[in-house]
Amino acid sequence: MPRRKGTKMSQNENSDPRLEASAASDQDIQAVHAALLHDQQEPAQGYSLMPLFMLGFVSTMIFVVAIYFIHNRAGLSDGLGVATTIHHKGYDPQVHGGGEVEVEVDAIAVGKTLYSQVCVACHQINGQGLPGAFPPLVASDWVTGDEERLIKVVLHGLQGPIEVNGAPFNGIMPAFGPSGTYKWSDDKIAYVLTYIRQEWGNAAGEILPDQVTAVKEATASQTAAYTAGDL
Amino acid sequence: MDSTSSNTPTSTSQPDWARIDASVKVPVLFFIYAAAAWLVTASVLGFIAAAQLVQPAFLADCAWTTHGRIVPLARNALIYGWGFNAAFAVMIWMVARLCRTPAPKWGATLVGGLFWNAGIKLGMAGIIIGQSTGHFMLEMPAYAAAIMFVSYGIIGAGVTVIFSRRREGNMFASQWYALTAMFWFPWLFSIAQYTLVFGSLRGTSQAIAAAWYGHNVYALFLGPIALGALYYLIPKRVGRPITQYPLAQIGFWSFVFFGSFGGLATLVGSPVPAWVQTVGISANFMLLIPVFAIAINLGVTLLSGSKAGGSGPALKFFKLSVLSFVAVGGLSVVLSMPSLSHTIQFTFVGEALDQLHWYAFASFAFFGAIYFMLPRLIVRPWPSGALVTAHFWASVAGAIMIIGSLVLAGFAQGAAINDIEGYPAFADVVAASSGYLVALALGYLTLIVGHLAFFVNVVMAIYQACFSKPSDSAETVFSAPAAMEVNS
Numbered sequence: 043m044p045r046r047k048g049t050k051m052s053q054n055e056n057s058d059p060r061l062e063a064s065a066a067s068d069q070d071i072q073a074v075h076a077a078l079l080h081d082q083q084e085p086a087q088g089y090s091l092m093p094l095f096m097l098g099f100v101s102t103m104i105f106v107v108a109i110y111f112i113h114n115r116a117g118l119s120d121g122l123g124v125a126t127t128i129h130h131k132g133y134d135p136q137v138h139g140g141g142e143v144e145v146e147v148d149a150i151a152v153g154k155t156l157y158s159q160v161c162v163a164c165h166q167i168n169g170q171g172l173p174g175a176f177p178p179l180v181a182s183d184w185v186t187g188d189e190e191r192l193i194k195v196v197l198h199g200l201q202g203p204i205e206v207n208g209a210p211f212n213g214i215m216p217a218f219g220p221s222g223t224y225k226w227s228d229d230k231i232a233y234v235l236t237y238i239r240q241e242w243g244n245a246a247g248e249i250l251p252d253q254v255t256a257v258k259e260a261t262a263s264q265t266a267a268y269t270a271g272d273l
Numbered sequence: 274m275d276s277t278s279s280n281t282p283t284s285t286s287q288p289d290w291a292r293i294d295a296s297v298k299v300p301v302l303f304f305i306y307a308a309a310a311w312l313v314t315a316s317v318l319g320f321i322a323a324a325q326l327v328q329p330a331f332l333a334d335c336a337w338t339t340h341g342r343i344v345p346l347a348r349n350a351l352i353y354g355w356g357f358n359a360a361f362a363v364m365i366w367m368v369a370r371l372c373r374t375p376a377p378k379w380g381a382t383l384v385g386g387l388f389w390n391a392g393i394k395l396g397m398a399g400i401i402i403g404q405s406t407g408h409f410m411l412e413m414p415a416y417a418a419a420i421m422f423v424s425y426g427i428i429g430a431g432v433t434v435i436f437s438r439r440r441e442g443n444m445f446a447s448q449w450y451a452l453t454a455m456f457w458f459p460w461l462f463s464i465a466q467y468t469l470v471f472g473s474l475r476g477t478s479q480a481i482a483a484a485w486y487g488h489n490v491y492a493l494f495l496g497p498i499a500l501g502a503l504y505y506l507i508p509k510r511v512g513r514p515i516t517q518y519p520l521a522q523i524g525f526w527s528f529v530f531f532g533s534f535g536g537l538a539t540l541v542g543s544p545v546p547a548w549v550q551t552v553g554i555s556a557n558f559m560l561l562i563p564v565f566a567i568a569i570n571l572g573v574t575l576l577s578g579s580k581a582g583g584s585g586p587a588l589k590f591f592k593l594s595v596l597s598f599v600a601v602g603g604l605s606v607v608l609s610m611p612s613l614s615h616t617i618q619f620t621f622v623g624e625a626l627d628q629l630h631w632y633a634f635a636s637f638a639f640f641g642a643i644y645f646m647l648p649r650l651i652v653r654p655w656p657s658g659a660l661v662t663a664h665f666w667a668s669v670a671g672a673i674m675i676i677g678s679l680v681l682a683g684f685a686q687g688a689a690i691n692d693i694e695g696y697p698a699f700a701d702v703v704a705a706s707s708g709y710l711v712a713l714a715l716g717y718l719t720l721i722v723g724h725l726a727f728f729v730n731v732v733m734a735i736y737q738a739c740f741s742k743p744s745d746s747a748e749t750v751f752s753a754p755a756a757m758e759v760n761s
Contacts, residue, residue: 065512
């Protein structure tokens with residue numbers, strides 16, 4: 043190794059900070075560093091701890107990251123063909139996908155989301171409705187009582203005068219089934235009904251999507267909203 | 274100062290380095306001037322954008338100055354205006370110096386530079402009138418991008434000519450970084466333009482391509498050029514070789530390989546396949562290897578020899594730049610932990626990391642390099658020491674205020690919107706971060722002051738160089754350094 047014992051960088055006359063004095067020439071920088079790389083390839087004597095430490099560090103990182111990657115490689119395990127199909131213009135999940143997938147749904151959580159997106163506008167966040175126009179959902183026989191009647195109201199809507207918990211109301215409940223503008227699926231209707239039947243102290247049973255489907259098929263001829271008298 | 278050794282015969286009385294500097298003087302001074310002007314523009318636009326976050330009515334009545342246009346304008350001015358012009362200046366000068374070859378001609382490079390800047394102006398005008406493409410970092414319309422692509426080719430060709438005539442056989446770390454970056458950018462830019470702007474990608478894959486490109490402008494262009502400048506100028510300023518220099522090879526390859534995937538981590542939590550997000554997070558973890566290697570190389574060298582070489586802003590900027598490089602490497606890993614990314618993903622924290630990359634690391638390295646380069650190009654000291662000091666402290670204070678307030682605002686934002694039980698209203702989420710955004714706007718004001726000081730100093734220096742002859746020759750102004758000390 044060329045050990046050029048230079049004098050310690052002399053603080054010469056141009057210590058003006060606006061000049062940014064240089065303390066090494068380009069030739070020196072290149073020659074010294076080339077020698078440092080050369081020494082590494084042909085170690086002269088002894089050994090340095092750094093390459094050993096670096097080897098350990100790099101190996102550890104590769105090991106840890108590989109484990110992390112394997113655990114979080116979702117989509118890659120089925121092969122690159124599947125993993126990259128999102129790029130493909132002709133990709134159709136019906137054809138290329140894995141078919142029916144069983145998904146666990148928390149009916150209360152989904153119902154709460156749906157309720158807070160739509161129903162809350164009239165029936166309010168606390169389910170108390172507004173006097174005269176929108177009936178309360180809390181402790182109401184319409185909600186906790188007959189399941190078929192409740193499903194009918196949400197599927198096809200309800201309008202005209204109605205008495206709930208002793209108070210009169212006169213408003214319009216829109217239809218959420220295929221005849222209305224929302225066109226909610228049977229699942230969605232079942233989830234939001236389960237939610238309102240079990241929230242705010244209500245403690246009625248769950249409503250399953252199949253029940254909604256059954257009522258929908260039985261009342262397929264109904265095209266207009268119900269009145270309280272119909273039910 | 275960089276005296277030729279006595280056994281090298283030269284045809285003129287000037288030392289090698291002085292002839293090299295004279296040969297690249299015109300284009301490099303032009304790039305420094307353009308960079309400084311864009312920097313002021315970017316900080317003014319950044320201030321307007323921050324002020325609109327505090328006071329949404331500010332300049333919101335005219336479509337041209339709405340927030341949605343000011344933000345991409347500020348980003349484009351900072352990256353393509355300041356970042357690229359500064360990178361061109363550093364790259365041309367550094368490659369000529371390290372190849373020890375004067376540039377044969379500078380006219381084409383200057384024309385390339387003029388067109389590059391005209392392309393940015395055209396592109397920014399396009400954004401103002403509403404022709405933005407809508408892709409992150411590729412907002413400028415296709416016609417501007419085409420001009421920039423061609424002018425980049427001209428500038429790059431000039432550097433390639435210098436490199437092909439090199440008289441120095443040894444390749445130093447700075448050349449690995451500068452030359453590879455020079456060839457990577459056209460590849461990145463053309464692929465991103467082809468897939469996103471000219472459009473063969475649709476849907477989710479657009480987000481992936483944009484994240485890949487946006488991060489790689491930093492990881493494969495601005496970052497490597499900044500690192501190249503640090504590898505060259507730190508030993509030059511402190512008079513000692515790079516500590517553990519062989520590590521630089523590991524640092525280089527791992528930085529460019531893993532860095533190019535790091536951008537995918539910005540997609541965590543977005544609707545892209547989980548394995549894509551995993552690749553990004555894994556790459557950020559692997560980036561600890563180059564961060565460690567480069568920190569040893571540059572950080573220890575800075576600490577070991579910081580007393581040598583006199584005072585001046587360059588070394589201070591280099592120290593902060595290396596510190597930011599290490600900080601952003603560590604933060605990228607820490608913040609991609611699920612428990613934290615759950616809160617801070619898609620908040621101001623992402624922008625804080627970008628500012629750490631672009632400003633506190635890359636820009637500080639460029640500042641230091643320009644403080645070193647410019648006196649040699651004009652063969653006299655910087656016109657005003659006071660402006661240098663003002664620039665340094667305003668930049669540091671502004672960077673701390675901006676990055677600090679963005680981090681705090683991001684955490685406040687993330688915590689407010691994650692409070693599902695409390696039914697957060699959107700206005701409450703916005704209000705949670707608004708106090709910090711005042712600090713953000715003040716940070717940009719501080720930056721404007723600092724960048725104006727820098728710009729005025731650059732203009733005065735160029736004015737002196739144009740209208741008066743230097744009083745002394747280069748080797749009298751800069752005395753020759755002693756031989757480099759080696760005791761590893």
